[in-house]
Amino acid sequence: MAQPVAEIKPAKKKGSIGTYKKWGYIFMIPFTLAFLIFQAWPLIQTFYYSFFEYYRSFPDWIGPNFIGLENFVSLFDINELNNVFQLTLNTLIMWVAGFVPQIIISLLFAYWFTNVRLRLRCLGLFKTIIYMPNLIMAAAFSMLIFTLFSEVGPINELIKLFTGGEPFYFFNYTGSIIGVVGLMNFLMWFGNTTILLMAAMMGINESVIEAAEIDGATGSQIFWRITVPLIRPILVYVLITSLVGGLQMFDVPQVLTNGTGNPGGTTKTLIMYLNENISTSSNYGKAGAISIVIFVICAIMSLIVYYGFASDKTEREANKAAKAAIKAERKRRAE
């Protein structure tokens, strides 16, 4: 600890804060350079090439030829099999299928784990176990689930006991594929969410809850009226990150449907379609257009979530009421 102080001292003697300023900029150089070269420039190129016809038909490259908005037009064409509306809907349905159980279970677990009155044992063990599924690579986990649910897998061996030998083809139907994808995303992410929410709940001052108890609030009243409002910022964070992650869903449905998004493209996500365009034909034009659309969708959704949940109506109303009360009080005093 002594050393940095010692170093600062001679600088202080010069009596100028300006000499420190440059160090801030110097320390920022590596990141800024890396960002500009590896992120900003490719991003600009993505935007640029989305207005071009630019793909490979081995061994030749076609383009880049400027074609204006054609890539976007075909994406938004409702008559196309893979249009943005269908793909976004597919993606969101699969996200919701995983997120709803995830947030419910996570809230419940986080509430239990942080509730000192329950005196739960082996908390560390539980917290580690529920986090475990997130440690496995999503693609590997998908393979595992695919094998479990395949027509010769263990789940179907059980089903065959009841149906008389007829397996249920989980990966043939839109509904069951969405169910399995939802189950997987739930399993993978509820531990992570639980830990985030626990952090938020542990930040709540115990005296608030005690006060509520003394006032005679029930457990569920405390949960809904005190805990949930107080962890709202973290809830919004969880919702937005999960939504952005969900819109970029790729590996799980890709592996489970073997990249086809079958039946009839009803389980194809936005990124799966992007991958379809880039993997064989390296279609930078179309793939760029899809990326930009995904970016815009993410931005819009995040804004909706942010303004819909983060700024609390009751809070605003309470503020208003408080201000009015203060005014009234002043008036009264003035009189």
Place this chain on the structure above:
Amino acid sequence: MKKRILAALLASATLISIAGCESTASTSTPASTGGETSTADSTAGGTESTGGDAAQDAGQYIHDITLADGEGKKLNIYAWNEDWKKQFDQYVKPHLPADVEVEFIINPNEGNAYQNKLDTDLPLNADKDANEKIDMFLFEADYATKYVDTQYTVDVKELGVTDDDISAMYQYTTDVAKDSAGALKAVSWQATPGLFAYRRDIAKDVLGTDDPEEVQAALSDWDKFEEVAQKAKDKGYFMLSGYDDTYRTFSGNATKPWVDADNNIQVPDELMAWVDQTKDYTDKGFNNKTTLWSDAWSADQAPGGKVFGFFYSTWGINFTLSANSLEKAVKDGGKEEVGNGEYGKWAVCYGPKQYFWGGTWMAAAAGTDNPKLVGSIMKEFCCNPEFGKAFAEETNDYYNDVNVMKEISSDPDYGSEFLGGQNHYALFYEIADDIVMANCTKYDQGCNEDFQSAMHDYFNGTIESKDVALNTFYGLIKAKYPDVKVPDTAIAPPAESKAE
């Protein structure tokens, strides 16, 4: 302390999961998650111990290969699975110079992953370090024309393969590997006529005989085939395993290419006939609803399978069927011998329709630093009648030499152990001459794969009509091959698909 351990665990958990995310992100193609690099030792000790006596028989006809002056000591071979690697390790590697290191770079075929890898790496080959250059790569019938007519493959004459060497090869195997100027760019060690392989015990139960000639008489056209399928069903068997089993009997006889000269996609009538027939068979319960190469499909070939037979061409019998038929797999210490599972309980007949399926060619990648070494391997493995005869007798693979195969096919003493002593080469030999590999395009693999996957939903009933399934197919092709034009009329999805 307890908390600290937990914290450390969680922290490492986070790190690992981040690392996991990164590695998923970097695999641009889904199928390439299975991609792996396997380095083979340059010492031959390993192969000798596992190969056994039989391995030495065919391998002894391979001549020792020497390294020409100035050639690199690292041989990189691109392939899409381990099938040929096993044969290479067994037969060729013991004859390579001891200091040559061989590396197989494997990327799976599915979803075009292997082709994508080649498309990316071949153009860069000239500028790579000698040890990283692709020296040799294998390709399949479904995309043979794609690489042949480009600057990325080398004329085999430059590698030392002479006209004399290839004189006995089947005409179609060299026709398909010639570029537009007539230069031969690749050679194959196999010809791939197709047959119908059936389980002898099931045939006996259903037809009362397992004799190949009598079974053939019962299956000689599709009407008879269907009658037998009904009989098999009544006895509790499936005639076929899945939807794609008959695909090649139709696609191998297609009268027009997938993509015409103006780059319009066209579905051959033969394939629509396949769709109708397969839908019919599925509804009647003649198949077990599996898809090609799936676990369920392989399980149908294993002991306990209830499937009458499989359409397989030459390589399918030695690469796939014989391995799948075992009770105890080779990797678990089992041997490919009579008594292990269904080994030895199969037989082959022509089936209702002549066809061919697949085939593997080997080409030298332009820019290789080992042209002579690659040429020698080609000569020793593909143009070596003595080796070919022993190889065919040992592996059940159909060697690409008319004279050799004529000799074996008429040899009364030869019989395949796997096929219960039947000489299947006699059947293959009869039809191998008729193979015509016309109508090839560079889009074939994507088209075949996507057509099958789109139609699966029609077969299993999750999509109501053929037209909707065709739409799905056109959508997939549009993304995969933007330069192929798909019909406009078919783009608009019918109302029923929207309703879902």
